[in-house]
Amino acid sequence: MGIEEVVKSNVPPHNLEAEESVLGAMLLSRDAIAQVIEILDSRSFYRKAHRDIYEAIIELFESGEPVDIISVSDHLAKKGLLDSVGGYTYLSSLLNKIPTPSNAAYHAKIVQEKAILRELIEAGIKIKELAEEENDDVPVIMDKAEQIIFAVTQRKVFQYFIPLKEELFNVFELIEVRSRKHSYLSGIPTGFEEFDKLTGGLQYSDFIVIAGRPSMGKTAFCLNIAHHVGVNLKLPVAVFSLEMSSEQVAMRMLSAEAGIPYYKLRVGDLSEAEWRRITTSINTLAEAPIYIDDSPNISVLEMRAKARRLKSEVGLSLIIIDYLQLMSSGARMENRVQEISKISRD
Template sequence: MAENKRNTNKNTPQTAIPEIGRLQPQARELEEAVLGALMLEKDAYSMVSEILKPECFYEKAHELIYAAIVDLALSQRPVDMLTVTEQLKKRGDLETVGGAFYISQLTSKVASSAHIEYHARIIAQKYLARELISFTAMIQGKAFDETIDVEDLMQEAEGKLFEISQRNVKKDVTQINPIIKDAIELLQKAALQTEGLSGLRTGFDGLDKITAGWQNSDLIIIAARPAMGKTAFVLSMAKNMAVSFNLPVALFSLEMSNVQLVNRLIVNVCEIPGEKIKSGQLAPYEWEQLDFKIKELYDAPIYVDDTPSLSVFELRTKARRLVREHGIKCIIIDYLQLMNASGMNFGSREQEVSTISRSLKGLAKELNIPIIALSQLNRGVEARQGVEGKRPQLADLRESGAIEQDADMVCFIHRPEYYKITEDERGNSLVGLAEIIIAKHRNGAVGDVRLRFKSEFAKFMNVDEDVPVQEFTSSMAINGSDTPLPIAPKAPDFLTSVNKNEMPF
């Protein structure tokens, strides 16, 4: 009987949600008060324009009235009972909202706009609650559908939730005094540094001098054509930051597995050719060299994630946790074009890349750390002729001009030797040299920095840092001969000084 009574109750509002039997969050009286205040006070719209959109209103009539008010405000016409009535008439919505009589009733229900901003925020909160209810109901319905892949559904859920959160992100303005205080503190901190750096050191002296270190909240794009050494560059930098300066760094590798990435780090640190690390065919002195140098990597604050096809929403979740739990100071992504924004609809790949780059910039600001994203360049570089023609340009950034727009800094890696250019215009050798071209620097100077690149070790270093690797007498000084010794088939016993079970390769 209870069921029949509930179904036949004439007083049951039509706005009830059948699945849960509750009314949707709403604030009809506040909607009326806000609309009335907007038509009474000429400056009222400026107080709520950033808080409310027409769809925030629960009542359809109120949504149409507010849309008419927005039209008037955007065309810089006065907003009052008469002009709103006339605008609704032009839109063909006057009778739908209840006619001129209903408009006059709204103005009679409020005395002033004194609390209009507070009321508007409540309306916006109710709208957000309705959006979340609709979102969860949609996800719940799809979760019961066994034909839908759960992983795809999770990606879609993340995307939709991100859209809702971004739609409602608002930040109040700040009076300048506390900002001045923060700026002075940063200035004093930089002054205490002997190098005069205010940001994170990379270990590349020339680059640090131009940039003053990677700055918090910056999105830094490092771009190059394939085979230029993008991954080698950021791995060399990550090693410098984590090992030399004890700065926690997170590496998101969408292209390589964790083991492949760590093998590259081992090649970089131990200066043993990569093909030998892959095959394990090391000479005895190389095993000793490995044993001696790999200790630098143990306990280094480097955190690696090799999730393939990482979405920008997954990255946000993981990055927040890394900063909270491990105090990460810098995030590196290899590389941007392999990311996606699953769960959101885009007309083109360019629009998706734009969303990704914009989200990365937003994340850098939110976490207040630099985010470094590698990026591919298009083939325009290959088509150009001459020494200068091979130098990358901002127009060469692949898939989206938004990358250039969103980035605080864009750096290119250029190795003239790759294009068989072995001398500069002055006849100086370019063999083994790489240029880091700072093409965009929102908060500083642009310029070029030369580094040395040791291709056999996938390693970048300062030009004046090319010191021969320490020679180990146990293997290289036998009878004064430099003749290579036979390749050892396995690691010698002295490698037990490092726990073999923890070796990352």
């Protein structure tokens, strides 16, 4: 491998032509600025000079000042950056790098893609350093590594305030659709009609605690919800069972589906008719996207890692934990109440 190849392989992904095209469009059109600002920030640009020019354009735009080659040059000069970006001559050359400002959003996406690739490389370096330093336990290092990658994959497009007028139209359309459906549900139905009427179903991102005294049916209630969501709605469900084995969970769900008492399944005391119902129920449950993890004393770090992996592989609509008190926070706490509070926050 020659020297030129080694140098080339170490250059992070970038597209200077796309960066120049974006900046040129922003110098020509305020509409282009409005489009680009929702896709990029200054960190998206590879060249420092381009980052400085972008920031100067945005500062003028946000202050309501005119944005053109003269105003940007003057602004950069006041900041002492005009010479470092290439001077007035380089700014003038940017105007020749864009055929039409209408392509600004397309070229901005090219710049964004290159920026994400650079972030992935940086993330890989950070993960390598975490592994080599060995300052934490392996599960902690794995969780930190997943968080680093997750932060890159969840990179969002920048978004400004939404006018209430626009959102009201969206709300009106949503209400109109729901009125045609004649449904009181706004989330995932649990299968318990009265509960769904009060709550509108299980809402995404909600953290819900089912509380009650021992042997009051908390586990049965949660498994019935998992059954309804997985079997009837065909939505992916993760069940973390810290008390029962996966075999016991599967048997309880089979009992509910077949309508056969749980104790009869445990001892195998079944009639021929019940055997036929068992076979039919197994076929039904086998097609449901329900996933069970029965790892005892699982930590928040492990659970989060497993949930992320399942989400990336098949999707995830509902997570059930049975039950919270059996989880480990992975940290030393003064008492169990503080530990449960930490688990809930994490």
